[in-house]
Amino acid sequence: MNVHRYERWWLTFGIAMLVIFLAIIGFAAFADHINPPTGMRQIDPTKVSQTPPFDKPGLRKLGDGSYEAYYVAKVFNFDPAILTVPTGAKVTFYVTSADVVHGFFIPNTDINMMVIPGWVNVESHTFTRPGEYLLICHEYCGIGHQNMFGKIEVRS
Ligand code: CUA
Numbered sequence: 001m002n003v004h005r006y007e008r009w010w011l012t013f014g015i016a017m018l019v020i021f022l023a024i025i026g027f028a029a030f031a032d033h034i035n036p037p038t039g040m041r042q043i044d045p046t047k048v049s050q051t052p053p054f055d056k057p058g059l060r061k062l063g064d065g066s067y068e069a070y071y072v073a074k075v076f077n078f079d080p081a082i083l084t085v086p087t088g089a090k091v092t093f094y095v096t097s098a099d100v101v102h103g104f105f106i107p108n109t110d111i112n113m114m115v116i117p118g119w120v121n122v123e124s125h126t127f128t129r130p131g132e133y134l135l136i137c138h139e140y141c142g143i144g145h146q147n148m149f150g151k152i153e154v155r156s
Contacts, residue, residue: 040119040120040121040122041119041120042118042119042120043096043118043119043120044118045096045097045098045099045117045118048072048096048097048098049072049098053070053094054070054072054096056070057070057071057072057079057080058070058080058083059080059083059084059085059091065090066089066090066091066092067085067089067090067091067092068091068092068094069083069091069092069093069094070094071093071094071095071096071104072095072096072097072098073095073096073097073098073102073104073115073137073148074097074098074099074102075099075100075141075142075144075148076137076141076142076143076144076145076147076148077148077150078104078135078137078148078149078150080150081150081151082150082151082152082153083150083151083152083153084152084153084154084155085127085152085153085154085155086154086155086156087127087128087129087130087154087155087156088126088127088128089126089127089154090124090125090126091124091125091126091127092122092123092124093111093113093122093123093124093125094120094121094122095113095115095120095121095122096115096117096119096120096121097115097116097117098117099117100117100141100142101114101115101116101117101139101141102114102115102137102139102141102148103115103136103137103138103139103141104121104135104137105135105136105137105138106125106133106134106135106136106152107133107134107136108133109125109127109133110123110124110125111123111125112138114139115139127152127154129154130154130155130156131154132151132152132153132154133151133152133153133154134149134150134151134152135149135150135151135152136148136149137149
């Protein structure tokens with residue numbers, strides 16, 4: 001083997017390793033993208049308005065006194081726009097998008113979610129203090145993004 005052929009072999013080997021490396025990175029990114037975040041359910045984003053319980057967004061009271069709130073986010077509002085719950089209510093928020101990625105953020109609570117079309121995201125918070133809470137879309141979603149918000153009223 002002369003020196004020239006030896007170098008070519010290493011060059012070929014290097015390129016092959018690079019290709020394999022990039023393939024692994026690419027697959028990891030792809031696998032990451034297709035795997036659901038823990039506990040998320042899938043939903044057809046084109047059929048949100050026909051898929052229970054998102055066909056009737058809003059509040060449900062459970063037998064143990066806690067609540068479930070079903071929300072649909074779409075450009076540029078939340079449905080329901082206003083949610084009213086009593087002080088002390090534990091509310092589990094189920095949120096999905098009918099179009100693009102949105103945010104679901106209620107300052108001064110545990111609620112801070114991304115809303116991804118095709119998925120239902122879930123978080124709970126117990127509203128121990130009465131008052132008005134803002135619900136804010138904190139993922140850029142288009143021209144009306146800064147006007148996309150809702151309200152949670154916690155009544156004493
Ligand atoms: Cu919806 Cu930003």
